[in-house]
Structure formats: structure tokens, C-alpha cells
Amino acid sequence: MFLKVAVSSLVSRKGSAVMTLMAISVAIFVLLGIEQIRQQARESFASTVSGVDLIVGAKTGSLNLLLYSVFRIGSPTDNISWQAYREIADADDVAWTIPISLGDSHKGYRVVGTTEAFFKYFSFGKKRRLAFYKGEAFEGTFDAVLGSEVATALGYSMGTEVILAHGLASASFTKHDNQPFVVVGVLAPTGTPVDHTIHVRLEGIEAIHAGGSKVPIGAFAPANRPTTNFSEPESITAFMLGLKSRMSTFNVQRQINEFAGEPLMAILPGVALSELWQTMSIFENVLRLISALVLLAAVLGMGAVLLASIRERHQEIHLLRMMGASPFYLFCLVEMEALILCLLGMLLGGVCLYTALFVTGDAIFSRFGIYLDATLLTPEAALMLVVVLLATLVAAAVPSLKMYTSARNIT
């Protein structure tokens, strides 16, 4: 009966109840939506690289190594000699390696010199391998594979010639313009820095830097693209490695950190990535603050609407008291009305968000690489909803107390 009274009372004040409900739904939508995005952004950030056990570079800060090797931000302090690389790559525990050679760019996009191992072993997200949107992996020395963003932004497609510049500025004057690369593949979007990168073979990098001295100019004509017979590069910038058994991760890491030949360091990408995310926690907190404020506004609005309604309910209060309702009953009645509005708001907001994610999920994924799965009720979200319920009860305590006092001082 109590519930029926609360519901009917709300229904009898449809207008204000519906407006309040909408405000709460929007707040819940924002709250859960932001939470979802925040969580997924963190997750997809943490899995910018996955399946890679260690990233190895010259001794520097772990953040710096992560930034230049994965995000192509900043520049390496030093290189790794080819010898040192081979020595580690040939170690028993190591299953595979992806060498990385940085330093060149094309129209502001970084160029990475690497090997086929990159396409074979690099993965991101939940162990997703790189996929080709068009074409295939490079074979020739002057083949280039574009990240999806590079291809769309520059309007490049298969066969486009790409001239690399030394350094990063898009108007860099040392251009290797006598040795154009040819696009042979475009990668599918990943939502990781891979999208902004141009991939070529290590030999290609080596060749353009050697100028004409090591390789005859004629050899670079697209018709007779030379493939293998290159001198080994003297050094690379960094490399990623996969182990045969993850059990040996720390062992190998220590061996690399204590490598005798030259100062090297190895980092665990997952750990380094979440450290990096931590440095951006202000961004998360601002998002949370915004959703908390939206919620506060909605809950306060509901309190105000309920408070206003109490003034029109004097006769009802009198009648209920005469029928034997205690002031506490009337207090609970208003709290119940608030609770109903809140629960309906959660339901409505949740359903809207779910539908929105369901409809736009694919678009968001291909655009931002953030995979919004429709599991809304993570433990954290559930905790938030509990907090919302408590906030509702607290905000509704004001009109409820008003109801209580008018019930106490009847007549």
C-alpha cells in the first residue's frame, strides 16, 4: 500500500515528476557513460601494446623509452648496437624480436624501420594482431606500409610514392628525395600510435642513410626493387621482444639491465603504460568531477521539486495523520518518491546509454579505437549507483523533513 501511495502520488504530479526523472536520467547517462569511456580508455591505453613481454632500449628513463618506442614521442638518448641486439635476440629464452629504428619522418608522421616480425608478432588490445585494410606486408627495401590514419589524412593509397625526410619537421630540408618508398599496404585502424606511423624495412632506412654509397641508385627504381642483400645496420633504436615463457620475464629483464656490452634497459610495457596513465589521472578526475556535478545538479533539482510539492500537500498530510499515519510514515513517503524517481532514472539512463553504445559502438571503435563493450554494470559502476541512491536519499531528506515537521505540527 505504501508503495502504491508513493507511486500514485508521483503519477498525480506527472509534469514535475517526468521533468525530474529526465534530469536524473541524463545525469545517470552522463555518469555511466563517462565511467565507461574512462574505463575503456584506460584499458585500451594499457593495451596499446600487448603480447610484447619487454621493450628494450638504451639506458634512459622507463617513461622515456616507452614514449619513443611506442608513442613515437620524444627522442631516444642513444641507440643499441646491432651486435647487442643480435646477442639478446639469439638468447634461449627469447622467442621473437621486433627491431625498431626511428629518426625519419614523412609530412610529420614518424617512420619506423622494422622487419616482418612486426606484422607477425605485434599485437594490441586483447591480443589483437595487426590487420591489413589493403595490400600486405612490405617485401622490398623501399616498400612502405601505412597506418590507417596516415593513409586517410594524406589521402595515400597503394602505389603512392613516399619521400622520407630526416628528422621530424614536415619541412625538413634533408630529404632523401632520390629514394622514394612505395606504399604496398595500409593497416586497419587500431586506435594506437600504429595508426600514425609509416612502416618500412630496416634495410630501407639503412639504404637511404647510406646515400648512394652502399647501394647503386638504379637499384631503387620500383621496377627492380632490391630485397635482401644489404649490409646489416650498425644500430637500431629499440626493440620489442617476446619470450618463450613469461616465467622468465624478470630474469631476462635483469640480464638486459645488467648487459655487459653497453648500457641497456628493458621495461614491461603493461607496467610502464599504466604508470604513464597514472600521470594523466588528473584527466580522469576531471571527468569524474564533471559527472559528479551533473548528478548533484539533478539530485538537488529533485529535492527542490519535492520540496515545492510539500506546500501543496497540507490537506493530504492532515488527512493521512487523521487516518493514523505517523509523521515518520510521511517522511518515508517523500523519501520513497525520491527513491522511485532515482531508480526509474537509473533504469532509463542505463537503457539509453546501453542503446547508444550498441548503436554507436562500432563507429566509436573505428574512430577512436576505444572499444565500448556493453557491460555497464562493472563493480565500479554498481558502486557509483549505490552512491547515487545515497545522494538521492540525502537530498530528499530536506523535503522529507519538511513533510515530517508539517505532519508533526498539524492543524
Next chain:
Amino acid sequence: MVVQLTGVQFSYERDCQKQLLDIAHWGVKRGERILIHGPSGAGKTTLLHIMSGLLTCTRGEVSVMDQRLDQMSVQQRDQFRANNIGCVFQRFNLIPYLNAIDNIGLAHSFSAGGSGQWRDEATALLSALMIDRGDWAKPASNLSMGQQQRVAIARALINSPALLIADEPTSSLDSDNRDNFLSLLMELIGKRDMTLIFVSHDMALAEHFTRLEALSEITQRPG
């Protein structure tokens, strides 16, 4: 005695010299039907509120069904009222957004003796009060004034109270509706052997009652 007031004083203002009500001794016996009349503002409604335990007197003893209301806590009085006292007012006797049945059910839900049979009892009462079955499920706000007042009787009687308090329940009704209301009320009360305290300006109703009281006499009667 159903109601017994001894040395009751009441005033809305705390530091007031003159009491609105000052009753040395007044009582109502079981089965009595009392009509209380008096000028507007004399304190009739106030007296009913004191007897129903909604207001507490400044001084004195108020007992209803041999229970001291002035010694009960607020919750005890609320519970006592729900169980033992039925009330009908001039208007706004029903929660407007609930239908007749739910209004009666709500009144029932406050009483302690919660039997599952209230629905049958409610429909019997509504039939006896000549409310069409088709109007039972309408929101109370959609009922006519005459219908609302009659449903109010059913609402007041659902917990089988020993005492019924009515505060000018007929003053917003036309003469036909008033006569109809009164005859139905008296019939039900007679069947149930209830005590009635009824406030009205309308002395034409006097024939229905066993005792006539002017408020001025109640308050001034020496102990």
C-alpha cells in the same frame, strides 16, 4: 465511558492567559450520538483534534476508551487513532490520487488488526453506502462531493472504530445529499453500536442525535 475529559485546558499560544478551551469535566458514554454546535472559531475543530490525539492539551486528562491519550507518545497516539477512531471532515476526506478502494485500503493499512478480509468489508461498505461499482476504481478526485463524503464514511469505518468523529461532514452537501449521507451514516453506526461525536452549525440535524451540546456549555460547565 468512551471519552472523558477532566480539567482540560488548551490554547494555541503558549503564554496566553485566556484558554481557547477550558473543560472541567465532560464525558461521552458508549452508544451516544452527540451533536456539538457553536459559533465559528469557538474551538469545535480544536476539541475534536484533542479527542483524536492530534493535538495535546496544555493541561488536564484526556481519555478515550479508558486510555490516557495525554500520557501516550506521538506514535502511540497515531496507532491508537488508526485502531479506534474514525474521522470524517467537511471536505478532503480522500487521497485524491487514489481510488475509493485504495483509500479504504490505506486507512486499513494503518490499523494494527490487519486482516486480509478488508476488501470484502470495503466492498460491503461501499455497496451499503450506495456507491456504484463503476465508481470504485475511479480516482477520488473524479467523484462527486456527495460520493466522496459517503466513501469517507466507508474509509472511516473500515477498522471498526468504537468512536466516530465527524467535523461538519455535511456542510458542503446539498440538502438531498445531506439527508442521504446522514441516514446512511446513522444506519451503519446503529448496526455497529458505535459512538458518534458530530460537529455542525446546522441545528436542523438535531433529530438524528441523542444529545445536543453547545461548545460554550462544554467549556464553561463547572466541575
